[in-house]
Amino acid sequence: MRVTQEKIQQYVGIKFGEDIANEIKNKKLVVLTPPKYSNAIELRHQEYEKLVRRKQVNLMKALEVKLSTLQAKEVAGEDVTLDIANLQNDIDDLKYESRQEVPHKLTMEEAAGYSNNAKTHSLRDATLEKHRGQVYALIYGQCSQLLQDKLKQEKLWATVSQSYKPLELYKLIESVVLKQTEDQYPVAAVWDQYYQVFNARQGSLPNTEWYERFITKVEVAESVGCVFGQDKILDYCAELEFKSPYNGLSTAEQKVVEIQARERFMAYGLLKTSSTTHDKIKSDLSDDFTKGSDNYPSTPQQALLLMDKYSKKPTAVTQSEGTAFVQKDKKGKPKKTDTTTDPKKVEFDKEFYKDKECFRCGKKGHPKAACTVKMVAADDDKSTKSVFHNWSFR
Secondary structure (H helix, E strand, O other): HHHHHHHHHHHHHHHHHHHHOOOOHHHOOOOOOOOOOHHHHHHHHHHHHHHHHHHHHHHHHHHHHHHHHHOOOOHOOOHHHHHHHHEEEEEEHHHHHOOOOOOOOOHHHHHHHHHHHHHHHHHHHHHHHHHHHHHHHHHHHOHHHHHHHHHHOOOOHHHHHHOHHHHHHHHHHHHHHOHHHHHHHHHHHHHHHHHHHHHHOOOOOOOHHHHHHHHHHHHHHHOOOOOOOOOOHHHHHHHHHHOOOOOHHHHHHHHHHHHHHHHHHHHHHHHHHHHHHHHHHHHHHHHHHHHOOOOOOOOHHHHHHHHHHHHHOOOOOOOOOOOEEEEEEOOOOOOOOOOOOOOOHOOOOOOOHOEEEOEEEEEEEOHHHHHOOOOOOOOOOOOOOOOHHOOOOO
């Protein structure tokens, strides 16, 4: 699902532009800010508004005095009914105007500039709305028939399909993909996801790929209710940021600390679950903290950079198909080196891998290199093992 989303983000950015691409990438509704007047215009407008209000007050007082005079004449027997009615209308009009905003008084150059900005904003807003519909159709089109059928069975499908909002469709897709947990005992679901996070291991995966996998594990765990910002971590982050315990902070400050606590957990988790290649980093950071220096990375991005910086393990080079080194056999005749990668012939420590997950099929008991499970094609609608395998970017 993550891979498909990234492919869609890239395509949307190239095809439709930055506004909708930003919305899809960050999964937050983009609200285009209307054009604003410059500070100089606003300061001048404040003075102009005060002037207009003073004039309205002065005029209102004069009209009320005049109205009192006409009413006195009417009592004395004079026929001033029409004059009173006209004056009352003027007073009502003035009261209405005093409740309205005072328009900005602009020069011709300022008015032209603001008008152009307003037109640009209006066009961007309309374009963004159009692109939302197009991207909605794009995302839905990348869903397999199996996933489309599952989406239509959801209660929110009618609302989502009518809205044509891609973010709402994304949410529904994610809920369907993760819906398997609804049939599971809640305690078991949370326990299993905590287990998946705390027992994750990098193995032989590259740092970047492990970063993506670990972050995904945390996000999946959070989707079923797991929390990774416990009280002790919250208090520690609160002291670092605000020099105060977590419970003594305002709601806004607590929100900041909660984000920092989650980031620190993921950063530490990446290091903790990383391969033995990074044992030196872990040891150094622990020793530094014991000496009073907190050099632990505060974000998973910093942890990844640290892992890459200290990693001395060379990148494995994959041999091209059809190539092999030529050696000689006992009789001196050339022979090809056996470069087979048949999983059935790969040797591994069965005791070590008995409770380890294979990064290819997800089953326990063997490493990726020795995996013999036949994987189902991504666009095979006959597969019902996982919705992940059925949602592919074509």
